Amino acid sequence: MSQLFTELVNALDQLVLKPVADNPDQFEWVAGDKPWIKALVPQLSSNQTFEIDQTSLFLSDFIVDAQRIWSSSENSLLKSGLWTEVSDTGLSLNLEAIAIKQNGQPLLVVINKSDEFAYRQRTLQSARELMLANDKLLEQHDYLHNRLLGILQSPADFSHSVGSLAVAIENAGFAVMILDENLQLVTENKAVSELFEYSKSRLSAQSTPREMLLKLMQTQLPEYERIFTTGSSWSGEVCWLSPPHTLKWLKLAIYPVKHESPQVSNWVFFIHDITHIKYLLERNERLTLQDPLTDLPNRHAFWQTLQRRIDNRHPFYLLYVDVNGFKRINEFYGHSEGDKLLAELAGRLTRSLKKRDYIARVGGDEFAIILADVDKENNCNNVTQRLLSLLNQPFFTETGESYQVGLSIGATSFPHDAQDVEELMKFADLSAYNGRDSSKSSVQFYSQKLKEQSRQRIEMEAELLKAISNDEFELLLQPILDLESGKIIKAEALIRWNHPQKGLIMPTLFIPVAEQSGLIGPIGRWVFERACQLLKAIGEAGYSIKIAVNLSPLQVVDQTFFDFVRACIDKWQVDPVYLALEITEGVLVNDYRQIHNLLVRIREIGISISVDDFGTGYSSLAYLKKLPLDFLKIDRSFVQDIVTDDNDKAIVSAIIAMAHKLNLGVIAEGVETNEQKDFLTTNSCNSAQGYLFSRPISIDALLTLLANN
Template sequence: MHATLLSVLNSLQQVIFEVTNCDTGEVQRIAGNSQWAFDLFPLLHQQDTIFIDDHTPFLQDFLIDAQQVWQGNRNNTLKSGFWTEVTDNQKELHLEATAIRHNDKNILLITSLAEEFKSKQNTLQSARELLLSNDRLIEQNEYLHSRLLTILKKPEQQGDILIALTKAIENAGFSVIITDSSLQTLIENSSTYSLFEQRRQALEHDEKPIDIIFNLMKSQLPEFDRIMNTKSGWDGELCWISPPSTLKWLKIALYPVKTELNEVNNWIIFTNDVTNIKHLVQKNEQLALQDMLTELPNRFSFWQKLERQTNEHKPFYLLYLDINNFRSHNEYYGHDDGDKLLIELSERITATLNNNDYLARIGGDEFAIILSDIENEHDCKKRLDKIFACTYKPFISTKGEPYSISVSVGAANYPKDANSVEELMKFVDLSAYSGKDNNNKNSIQFYSQSLQDASLHIIELEKELRDAIKYHQFELYLQPIVNLEQNSIYKAEALIRWNHPEKGLISPIQFIPEAEKSELINAIGHWVIKSACELVKQLNKHGYNIKISINLSPSQVIEENLFSFIHNCIKEYNIEPDLLEFEVTEGVLVNDYAIAEKLLSKIRAIGMSVSVDDFGTGYSSLAYLKRLPLDFVKIDQSFVKDIVVDDNDKAIVRAVIAMAHNLNLGVTAEGVETVEQLKFLKNNACNSVQGYLYSRPINFESFLKLIKEFY
């Protein structure tokens, strides 16, 4: 390598590697011998070929993203963005990586940005950038969070887990604490002791870091009780006065580690000291009170405004708004797109408000709104309609893809519901959480005492649902689906029932919505899939090859390992895949199109079929019918009910049947109860029907009898 070029690279604090194996992370140094590179990769002292591994986890993660560049057919580049590494000798490095594809060569360029970092710290722009990087701390936390979850959920001996956890967290540049379900610390890293200025051999009477954190949460978070009762995650900033009188600002992220039954096994707590950032912004009043991403007032500014508003003793409504499934959005589109969504949504909401209203961003995807001079729910709803309307227009991703969102809003009135800031915030938080709509629709929930009571009821219901799973209280009922051309039962829809030991038989409409909210729906869904496979096997033993159709909830569709679970069940019960069908709703197909398309393609690839349930009641978009891998459309019973007497329903059903057949899709009509309805459907080439005319949902033994009678 030419000496001049080498000198330039070193002065630019750059090291160049050729990537010799993308899959293993093997790279070979081409040029550059800056000291920071030897600190980051100690093996470079002895050899030029090294491996990028979990010793540098953020860089290892970037290599995965970079494969799209290196495995491409044209010259291209991809930048990692700024990140910080802490080396084995505790040096802090500020780095940026660039993946380069040039003339069939795969190049990794790593640059130290230490000087740029130092110079920018002394400017106002530095304050802005630090604030934005502070906003991204949660991104780093989520990365380590996923790594820790993988370890905690491995079926290893506890001792092995603790060793693995220690290795994973020790080099993190922020405090990491892992506790058991009762908040007793299992393990904490060195950064925890540095942050809280304690020694590992702390005296027994010293307050432990975990106690400090939770005491701060109890005293400063109105939503603390709700967070713990519902086993929710949380992230935000808290103020700690360290003895004797040092004030520190802590950015805290709290994550529950749950079993399939939604019981907490562990808590993971990340804590970052953001005091320096706070000191920087306090030099500029605007920055101190402003959210740097959206440029709205921040949480601190909002609390000041709310205090002033209550002191005026004039009625107003406080709204707490958050975006449904925002984390899933970030995981799919990326954090840059998430930021873009937050900015655009804040602009749209602002455009709907009056001059004396107030909007602030108080959390990651959470906004608070003060609607002034409103005294009753009717007027509040009229104002909310404008806010909801601004979400209906599709948002556009950075790649040009349109997508839709929905929001959940909690509302409380001053002074009717509460006359203190703390109670108002507590009540709107509870209302927003209780009002979340799992069908991805905008929802509003006003606070009431009955809401408090319902919240307690939900906690009790969740406990009963866990018992139902543990003690096998669920049962699958089957409703036959009849092929009209062959006049035979060729399929059956599986419908869950709960045999409660005290309340008797409970229909799914009474417990599935709460199962969705409590995150037990995936465990129940797994039970349904396994039970359906068992019923297929039993039907085979009786000589019947009847397909069973299973409903998938929105939460199941986005479940990461669902297809693997289905595939394993098919192998375990040794059944043919074409004897299973999965039903999804229109809302799932539209709101989670890309995820649904990936899952349904895998399902159909191994022989299972897919049906769109309740067609016509949702978005009814012809685009997804054409683009998605589907086999059947199910006409909702609301169109079948009056099909004999209502000309509009007749026209709709005829149109759906014709459209489906043109797309090579089969059609099933739900809710068929009369011979006249059946005759109309036969005359219009409907393929199959289900409904009370043939049978209600029945247990397996009764279903076997029905088959014998039918034939």
């Protein structure tokens, strides 16, 4: 038995000693005779007691603490934690000591942890290499993405563009593939053929890299259909079994390219072989299934867990969580701040869930959650509202700047909505996408109605594309009057869609679709240029009034927008003093630094700035004194009951007083009665618009009003 014990101790790489009862500084050898033991305790003897001297200072100090354990009458245990030391013979040791008191018997166990320590260091190095590799990838992708966009969006002829693209991508250091709008190959670099081991000289039976990649995406990505239908960016991983039996992991980033037309003109694919990184991670099974940034399970682990939950046949809800505006955070504050946001958000989400729930990071800014034991929609909704409440507290950068983000949450039910992994993930992703907004949070439950809405939205996107090409939009003007003189001093430009079959479509129906699909860019540019054209016509008719144009959130982050504004002003030869931009509170708060730079440049050329729908968005008013603003527009919701509601009276009076203290003008929206107008006039509101004065009208009707005015 004693021989078996000794062999077991040696197998576990341990030394077991027993303190002498009447002299705890002395020890008896019990078991363990590996070479490292003699290096650690040279004075050790198997047939007589010995004292552990100061050769090992850490072990000597630990023995002082251990003696309290050994002198106790109760069973107890004390661990030293891992320490490293170099013996007199030069041997480097990574050790842990355990003091034990069990059934009256004191023991000291010293464990050689060198192999575990080396393994842990390799694991940490693997994680560090993965993070560094990802950072390098992001830098390379950002640089090349911007360069390719410049070429693809340039007005040069096609043959010249292809030549420029080939030069730009040839030395990229990773595979780059550029496809046209129909996913047909335009050009690719040599790294693509090397990655996919493809040779054009082989028989045509071999699939091309483009065909192989699209097939991999179609079979492995639930988002495949949504990416190409909606023209969305995507990044993530796919695995490829290279013939005959070599598994490769590919890091894939996809970017749609849109020129002046809102349609996707090209697709840019960046493909990077990360098999070596996966190999590093596979040294540690936990990291193979773990996201190193957030410490959450990764996409692979989530799919495995989701499949097991499905196999158990117990009902549950699946949540797909997408961070709104994450790309803006990355671009504005840098990738390190984006990583910090994801890590902090992961912590907030995890702490709000139950132990039986399961959360993973399944994409760049996407999380997936399995809500165990939740089988009713109202219960699931309670959980999603709890998750959204986590965003009430802002996030902070390293420099102390605060910002807020929104979440789009899609929810699907097992087994009601779908009964396999692919369908559940596809429907959850579709639901999240359907509710996505630039900054606001939303929750969408999958349903046949949602599927139908998604189909209708896709149809409307296609019709909007035609509307832009066929010039189906019309710009109406709603007069804004000076309350003191009663004269028209400004007009707000309001878009309408004259659909050839459906008739007049109001902006509340198509603008959200345009913003979600990215079509708001070309539509917004059409509105601004048309406003300049109308302003020129008004000036030529002999009148001097301003035209106000609403600015969308996407136009704020469009780095080419200011140059476009200058180009329109030059083209139509209008005085920018007679142009105004209206921006909502949400845009001002969420994109503060970027909007500040834009507004400064806008103001420098003479265009005035109004805050639209003031009072309905955010409680922070700091931007009012920091941003270059000219007017506040009081939202119609406050004006509607201003005559009868004391709270609305107080709010409107306070807004007017505050604005004037800040040297800002005030415009009231939605004025429909003389009583409302009288209250606003009495409280020194500068100007107003609404049906009391005029509905939105054509340019000809406005000129008639100006003549009569």
